[in-house]
Amino acid sequence: MSDIYESAANSLGLFSNSCLTKVELRLTCKGISDRDALSKPDPCIILNMQSHGQWMEVDRTEVIRSCVNPTYSKVFTLDYYFEEVQRLRFELYDINSSHNGLREADFLGSVECTLGQCTVWDWDSNGKHDYIGEFEATFKEMRGAIDGRQVQWPCINPKYKVKKKNYRNSGIVILNQCKVAIDFTASNGDPRNSCSLHYIHPFQPNEYLKALVAVGEICQDYDSDKMFPAFGFGARIPPDYKVSHDFAVNFNEENPECAGIQGLVEAYQACLPKLQLYGPTNIAPIIQKVANTASQEVHTKEAMQYFILLILTDGVITDMADTREAIVQASHLPMSIIIVGVGNADFTDMQMLDGDDGILRSPKGEPVLRDIVQFVPFRNFKHASPAALAKSVLAEVPNQVVDYYNSKGIKPKVPSQYQSSRPFGP
Structure with missing residues (x-):
């Protein structure tokens, strides 16, 4: 990345202006890595948003026990600003069955995107419009409806990539000119x-x-x-x-x-x-x-x-x-x-x-x-x-x-x- 580009791009930030619309994010996972041969993972997804260069937890899904293909009932609702860059990071954890804390949890992988990449525009006959983003996830590839097309991101855990020769990813997250x-x-x-x-x-x-x-x-x-x-x-x-x-x-x-x-x-x-x-x-x-x-x-x-x-x-x-x-x-x-x-x-x-x-x-x-x-x-x-x-x-x-x-x-x-x-x- 050029110094000039980075200098200008790094100045972009978040606003505190009044919110015009909301975005709902619904998630499901498929093919989560099963690291323990004796038990299936207890997956949970943590949603973080970047503010002034720092990642802050916004919300998290419930923990679904013993499941590699969970569908979460939790719906993330976020304020959406078309004219801003709102950076998101989804982190996937295997939560220890004895408690729901992250201290003993296994980090499986994460993926980053912007809220704008997740949105689908909708409007009614009266001209009122909303921005609606719906997620389905596989921590293998991330898909989203953008500009009428499906898009994909890989989700990688850097530590696993170094330790495991055949490691490709930790599952799949699908996000429903x-x-x-x-x-x-x-x-x-x-x-x-x-x-x-x-x-x-x-x-x-x-x-x-x-x-x-x-x-x-x-x-x-x-x-x-x-x-x-x-x-x-x-x-x-x-x-x-x-x-x-x-x-x-x-x-x-x-x-x-x-x-x-x-x-x-x-x-x-x-x-x-x-x-x-x-x-x-x-x-x-x-x-x-x-x-x-x-x-x-x-x-x-x-x-x-x-x-x-x-x-x-x-x-x-x-x-x-x-x-x-x-x-x-x-x-x-x-x-x-x-x-x-x-x-x-x-x-x-x-x-x-x-x-x-x-x-x-x-x-x-x-x-x-x-x-x-x-x-x-x-x-x-x-x-x-x-x-x-x-x-x-x-x-x-x-x-x-x-x-x-x-x-x-x-x-x-x-x-x-x-x-x-x-x-x-x-």
């Missing part, structure tokens, strides 16, 4: 100059990186494959150095995806020395590019994918009319647009695109079908944690998602309808 556009216009300043908004300090992330990591850390839990297409605009790009407003940051137009948030950071850092920052600041092309992909999803009649376009820009946009038109058309599609203003420019026009002060209309007077734009100036969060920025930026996304699917009369599938399965890690 974000795109980025970066402003590379000359107004950001020469990246080689420490005054530039794109300056790469060896130990301190610049504002672009801080915003990218803060928002990406949240969004990645809702992206099934953790691959993020990243684009740039306003720069001259190799090999012919023509100005482009929708080029792939990794310079691979056939596959612009980056592996995870760290992959995004690395692609951003690698491309800067190869570019010539130029202009103007046109964002309509990148909105149209993502809208074209989202429109293909509409034709499936299920719209199982919802797209979030994160635009990081330092200045006043120069194609306002085209941008308004692009947003109005995109409001009919399964997508949201997040704009983070970097630097100290006048962002008055961005506030207009947000639509909080009135309905945004195209140059021809056509209104947006629904509000899909959220604008936040980074300068308001310079002295706050990245998590505070993410909270503000992503606050409207859940309702935007719900509004789209309600408007189309599309209801979510239940987990049993999901067919695919893919490896996944926390």
Whole structure:
């Protein structure tokens, strides 16, 4: 992991804001390791949550005696915040039959994930929505319904792995697309100059990186494959150095995806020395590019994918009319647009695109079908944690998602309808 990425990511924390919804976690286990030949294990699962870098026990299941495939009646109920990273750890213990304490218990294994990775969205015809996560577990692989797909984690006890040559795991726990556009216009300043908004300090992330990591850390839990297409605009790009407003940051137009948030950071850092920052600041092309992909999803009649376009820009946009038109058309599609203003420019026009002060209309007077734009100036969060920025930026996304699917009369599938399965890690 790069120092820059780690520096920004480690600042993410928990909030004490009011809870909007709850998540219920139900667990069952299969294939728990039987270490004692004379008796079966007495399994119990401890749920821990990370707060300010420390793991704290939240709750625990009951102990089920002499069972390798227990189904627990205990239901974990947690406060859920879409815009936060809530880290969980499930620990499996074999409790001594003479008492329920952990002092004499055998630790069998653990697995970590985030609460966002466990959630399934549900809503009713009135537009009210909940986040529901249901677990079934095998401390062998962890599965969860995320983005309509089954995902898996291995659950390993490090001590057993060292001591036992053939050790693979301790059982199984079954848990029942974000795109980025970066402003590379000359107004950001020469990246080689420490005054530039794109300056790469060896130990301190610049504002672009801080915003990218803060928002990406949240969004990645809702992206099934953790691959993020990243684009740039306003720069001259190799090999012919023509100005482009929708080029792939990794310079691979056939596959612009980056592996995870760290992959995004690395692609951003690698491309800067190869570019010539130029202009103007046109964002309509990148909105149209993502809208074209989202429109293909509409034709499936299920719209199982919802797209979030994160635009990081330092200045006043120069194609306002085209941008308004692009947003109005995109409001009919399964997508949201997040704009983070970097630097100290006048962002008055961005506030207009947000639509909080009135309905945004195209140059021809056509209104947006629904509000899909959220604008936040980074300068308001310079002295706050990245998590505070993410909270503000992503606050409207859940309702935007719900509004789209309600408007189309599309209801979510239940987990049993999901067919695919893919490896996944926390």
